[in-house]
Amino acid sequence: MNRRIRALLIDLSGTLHVGADPIAGAARAIQRLRDHKIPFRFCSNTSKESTNDLLKRLRDAGFIVHEDELFTSLNAMKRLLTERGIKRPLLLLSPSALDDFKDLSDEDNSAQDHDAVVVGLAPNSFTYNTLNQAFRILSSSNGQRPIPLLTTHRARYVRSSSGELSLGPGPFVTTLEVGVGDGCKAEIVGKPARAFFEVCLRDLGVGRKRDISDEDGQRDGEELKADHVAIIGDDIEADLGGGALELGLNRILVKTGKYRKGDEMKAGITPPDSVYESIAEIVDALLEEKGKSM
Structure with a gap:
């Protein structure tokens, strides 16, 4: 040490x-x-649950955690959107995580004037139709300032409570980058x-x-x-x-x-x-x- x-x-x-x-x-x-x-x-x-849900889960598990000690990628994302004046993001977030974005959330995510695409760990959002919607938004700059692609993180995989590995948001972020092309690169906020x-x-x-x-x-x-x-x-x-x-x-x-033998090498x-x-x-x-x- x-x-x-x-x-x-x-x-x-x-x-x-x-x-x-x-x-x-x-x-x-x-x-x-x-x-x-x-x-x-x-x-x-952690971007699959709201700050309140995360605090409750940690406390239920026996941890003493004060809210002012907790810094999450969702908090950072909310702060960045506010600082940049982004008001109509397409939010590819879980229902729990959306609680932290109530003032920005479009309930049916159907608006055509989105000014950013935000990706978190949201398994139910990673469908062809939703990713295609994100692709179209990111491809719609028409020579103007590019629509930003923002992600809470781009981990390739996560480990579930069952012990199994599952896809993280990273591969889906990469899909959007490759699909849009033209130098599209996600900004990691967490x-x-x-x-x-x-x-x-x-x-x-x-x-x-x-x-x-x-x-x-x-x-x-x-x-x-x-x-x-x-x-x-x-x-x-x-x-x-x-x-x-x-x-x-x-x-x-x-x-x-998620550690696997040999990760450090x-x-x-x-x-x-x-x-x-x-x-x-x-x-x-x-x-x-x-x-x-x-």
Whole structure:
């Protein structure tokens, strides 16, 4: 364990839970972080359920989670749409996720003047007719400013509570890019986009002097830097790639969730800084390094 690590960004699905089932030792690991005042934020690409539904599921699974600690790709997407003045997006999102976009949702998604296409993990939306509608919208710029294709993430697969792998939104995003052509490229709003991580880091206090009022109670006045922060996840690409590398975060892969043997040695992938069996093992190592082990 890197002794410089002082704060954590923690993935949810596959790292803390799989479906409705908590991963063994994960709830206690989070509580130990709280007990020892280790700052952390939850950062998730979960885009199949609303913030309220996600919070309820985590709490039902035994986790203590505060809403202001939770950063999701859906939250980031909503913020981006607002910042860019996008008012009529075609939302390829699950019914639960649509709750976070009530002020933007067109109930039957039939409007012809859509100004963006938004893709999340929405299995019931990935039909020929719906994808064809998205294709037509993205192809309709007529020499004007291209209609943006935005995705919460582009993971190729996810792991269900049954333990089986299922297609993620990535292959469907690629289908739209290839179909539209002409340089159509989706913008990723969640992990591993650098902008997403930067929002999480700012909330943790990266770049701010530490004092007694801070979460970890340190008086040393040392500035919390990006390389003092570790990102923990089960997906070497979607959790630990992109912005995590650009920002110099410590990248820790867990062998739970969608992890498959050899992921850390894939060709063309920057290996993680460390690999652990589970988040419980990571917290054990972190607290032992800091001399705080219970």
